[in-house]
Amino acid sequence: MTETDIAPPRRKRAPSKRSLETRARILDAAERLFAQGGFDGASMRDIAVAADVPVALVNFHGGAKEALFDTVVARRAETLARHWLDALESAKADHGPLDLRAVLDCFIRPYLNLAATGGAQWTAYARLIAHVSADERWRPISERCFDPTVAVFVAELIPKFPKAETRRIAGAFVFSISAMLSLATSRWRIEAMAGDSGEATSGLDEWADFLIDFCEGGFRAALAG
Amino acid sequence: MTETDIAPPRRKRAPSKRSLETRARILDAAERLFAQGGFDGASMRDIAVAADVPVALVNFHGGAKEALFDTVVARRAETLARHWLDALESAKADHGPLDLRAVLDCFIRPYLNLAATGGAQWTAYARLIAHVSADERWRPISERCFDPTVAVFVAELIPKFPKAETRRIAGAFVFSISAMLSLATSRWRIEAMAGDSGEATSGLDEWADFLIDFCEGGFRAALAG
């Protein structure tokens, strides 16, 4: 952690193809299990079984358990941050200065698209973020992986509400983030609540406009004047 | 669990005063530690130390660890449900049929008041709910402790949006719940983001109207027409 990277060995030659596949299988399995039960909800042994490798390989590729957890969270966070910032930049390039709705769209739609098309791993990742956010032990991870990108979006929103206190704007944005995550993790519950029995009857992308409407309306109502 | 209650012994006489105090200390300590690190984040030993009792007493009063966790979550959930339903009933008694804002107020304000006046345990409880919601193992607890009350509020909202699908209404309400919980668990982060260095500069109750504005505006914008 004090060093340049978290990767397992000091790379001397390129890692073999098989090694890379093994490493990916381990990280994917860890992500899935950590998403279900949090850091302590999955043992190194569980992860080894899920990845179909012996336990020692989990330590070899992932390092100690805490380092493995950190790697798993950080890996996808980087991808996500890139999608968010790219969406912002290309929207600006295409349409000039962005209005409130466009900024919210740049935050909400990239993740929902990943979750709708990229399948289960991106949905699991929302649960993982929920675990990280719920547990005080992982504050450093949140601060390092998510806060910088969130700060960019908040900075983007500040000039749109010149009369509002900054913390109100940040508050409304945090409300929007949590609504987005709850949609990803609890769509099944929402639809069950409405009596839509059993399986999810709609894709995440069907909900995108609805969620953006909600957040935009919330911002305008709470920060009006 | 297959029996009438979770309380430790078959009550024959009234439990002694000291016994009740011991039990309360154990449940409070368990709540605090479970809120920080989730079910696995706190060991029975940690709880015993925090409550200043020997380990065996934790088992005696709280039962096995899963039963203890369940008891801790359920205890405050009952209080909360009562506050919610009371707010709804007395608002109806005072003002007749409720509009959207009044219903949201009945859901949001009781919890924020408890957290603002009742101190740290109610704030910790929001973190505990976040853990329960994030972890698939505890779905049965959510369904038993929270879903029935949520269903009452959703039913209250349905006639206010006759043209909207029920699952949209349920969705908007889940967004509102998650925003409320994120306010309780992450107010420090919101204020840090705005540069308000260090300690929380405002009480939770200062945020109540803001949050209600946000949710009301979200509902109206997303379910308009």
Added chain:
DNA sequence: GTCTATATGTAGATAGAC
């Protein structure tokens, strides 16, 4: 009801053969 001592399991991590 309370506490000490302990039974039994499983956790994370690694040494060392291949």
Added chain:
DNA sequence: GTCTATCTACATATAGAC
């Protein structure tokens, strides 16, 4: 890089004296 075998620590839970 991979795998087997194992070390050490700590978890939950309870038996049994007081």
